[in-house]
Amino acid sequence: MSAEPHRRLQELRDLLHFHNHRYYVLDDPQISDAEYDRLLRELIVLESQHPELVTPDSPSQRVGGAPLEAFAPAAHTVPMLSLDNALSEEEFLAFDERTRRNLGAADDIDYMCEPKLDGLAVELVYERGVLVQGSTRGDGYVGEDVTLNIKTIKSIPLKLLHLHPQLLQVRGEVILGHREFEQLNRQRENQGEPLFANPRNAAAGSLRQLDPAVTATRPLNMFCYGVGGNQGLAFKSQAELLSLLGQMGLRVNPYIRTVRGARAVLAYHQEMAGRRESLPYDIDGIVVKVNEVALQEQLGAKTKSPRWAIAFKFPARQEVTQILDITVQVGRTGALTPVAVMAPVSVGGVLVSRATLHNQDEIDRKDIRIGDWVVIQRAGDVIPEVVTVVASRRSGVEKPFVLPEQCPVCGSHTVRPEGEAARRCINLACPAQIKERIYHFAGKRAMDIDGLGEKLVDQLVEKGLVKDVADLYFLTLEQLAALERMADKSAQNILEAIEASRRRSLDRLLFALGIRFVGEHVARVLIDAFHSLEELGNASRDALMQVHEIGPQVAESVSDFFTNEENRRIIARLRQGGVEMQPAQQRSSDQLQGLSFVFTGALTAFTREEAERLVVSLGGRATSSVSAKTSYVVAGEAAGSKLDKARQLGVHILTEEEFKEMVGL
Ligand code: IVH
Secondary structure (H helix, E strand, O other): OOHHHHHHHHHHHHHHHHHHHHHHHOOOOOOOHHHHHHHHHHHHHHHHHOHHHOOOOOHHHHHOOOOOOOOOEEEOOOOOOOOOEEOOHHHHHHHHHHHHHHHOOOOOOEEEEEEEEOOEEEEEEEEOOEEEEEEEOOOOOEEEEOHHHHOOOOOOOOEOOOOOOOEEEEEEEEEOOHHHHHHHHHHHHHOOOOOOOOHHHHHHHHHOOOOHHHHHOOOOEEEEEEEEEEEOOOOOEHHHHHHHHHHOOOOOOOOOEEEEOHHHHHHHHHHHHHHHHHOOOOEEEEEEEEOEHHHHHHHOEOOOOEOOEEEEEOOOOEEEEEEEEEEEEEOOOOEEEEEEEEEEEEEOOEEEEEEEOOOHHHHHHHOOEEOOEEEEEOOOOOOOEEEEEOHHHOOOOOEEOOOOOEOOOOOOEEEOOOOOOOOEEOOOOOHHHHHHHHHHHHOOOOOOOOOOOHHHHHHHHHOOOOOOHHHHHHOOHHHHHOOOOOOHHHHHHHHHHHHHHOOOOHHHHHHHOOOOOOOHHHHHHHHHHHOOHHHHHHOOHHHHHHOOOOOHHHHHHHHHHHHOHHHHHHHHHHHHOOOOOOOOOOOOOOOOOOOEEEEEOEOOOOOHHHHHHHHHHOOOEEOOOOOOOOOEEEEOEOOOHHHHHHHHHOOEEEEHHHHHHHOOO
């Protein structure tokens, strides 16, 4: 055997360990992913030519091996204790007092404060710097040997970077981040597999996989917070230990902090409680540890937990309660949302009595029934949701729930568009949706009714003056002037704005109706193809799908819309109210046929909408975001990121003058 491959292999292992640490532990890579892959491939090829040179700490050993029949037991030479809990400030202050009394200390003591990570505890055994075993906590004395699975976790070094003590048993928490958890559950949902209730269960399930190849696909992570057996690593405090662990290439939580005295711990607790919502992983409290090792030894341990540390928990965010009823809410877009009405319970300090059940699929998947006891949770400020049913508490009288086919607000028939989870009420006049529809109808890019803001719309709807968009065209000066805080002059201005809107083009009117999937561009395409609302309303789904750019989703939505009696009535009343429904003007030419434009920055000769309409009237397309397919970006005053993007993509850039020249102005 020549010395060459031996040396190169050592070099590659060191390089890969180094870059792995930069990427997974420090979040600060120094080389590209492609370069990393090239090094790893070189290592694997070289190892396959020299199998006798493969070492247990080689980066090639992360990918697992054959599935196991069962996990072997792994004894912890130093027991993995658990922690006592403090559930309130008083309980924590009692711990501090007890601790100082036991130490005979009159003064404040130094504490290490750490986030209490909500995952599962594991032990990593390093012999002379090389990872030889990974195990779960088990009962604290004997856990399960999950070495092959542990090795697939990229933030766990297979070899320590700097110090190589004779023996070091490192302890920490294996966790799964929120994003990773949601992605895993989405994937499981697609494959019809049962979902994990929370990230901790998902982390535990992933680590306790008999097939390490499966674990390797789960993006687990680990933060280290302590040691068990130790021969060769000297430290005087928890702070020093954590710093050493970091230097050795192990991942240590960035929010750890040494503080003096109980008051400072309370402040840290409060700070972390605030941070809890925005962290990308779950924490359920903080862990407070007496910092000095000498003091820890003086305090000692009880059977199950040390006297020098305590878990100072946050209020729980999961609770169990009973579903008393399920009601249906109609959202502003017409979506029917089932909502559980529950016996009120405090979740994380907030009284909760309602939780969204999302849609029928969700109810079926979780088999949620009226009368069920359920686990609910609140994540951040969002409305709470039902995690799972406590099936063991069923008595047999629970009632299954099915969403009604009729809208509970207006009684009209609802539809469930293909491929969508939500059932919708598509009746334009449904009061639940009416305000939102009117805001949209009056909007700048739709009928552009100046002065018809949200407050006015709210008043008009609440006073019963406007029940659908057509009613706007029958409003009188007296009615408007009688509204709160409405001067005669303003009422007059609004009537004038409504008058002006009667002459908007047909494609704007179609867009203003707020049909699902019919945005500005689709509205133009449809009016180009069918010329009038009448013709469009009579078109079959097939006829609609003949039109270039119109797919089954739009076709279904448009056809459903015009089949609804109430919608037809509203269109007839819009006509009666004087809204012009003449076919769109023929294009002045096809000068810009096939070209697409993005306008950015402030233009001087026109508003952005006017410029866009000009492009469309000349046969071109106006879009809002720049891509490689954009033909021209027209840059006005103070153009920003869109202009940068155009430069990056090499899209032609025009000044406003050049654009005017191009269109012959
Ligand atoms: S120290 C003797 N530090 O909490 C010291 N534990 O309730 C024992 N945990 O089993 C552990 N974050 O799974 C410690 N920063 C942290 C922790 C932490 C989470 C978990 C760990 C332990 C449980 C005890």
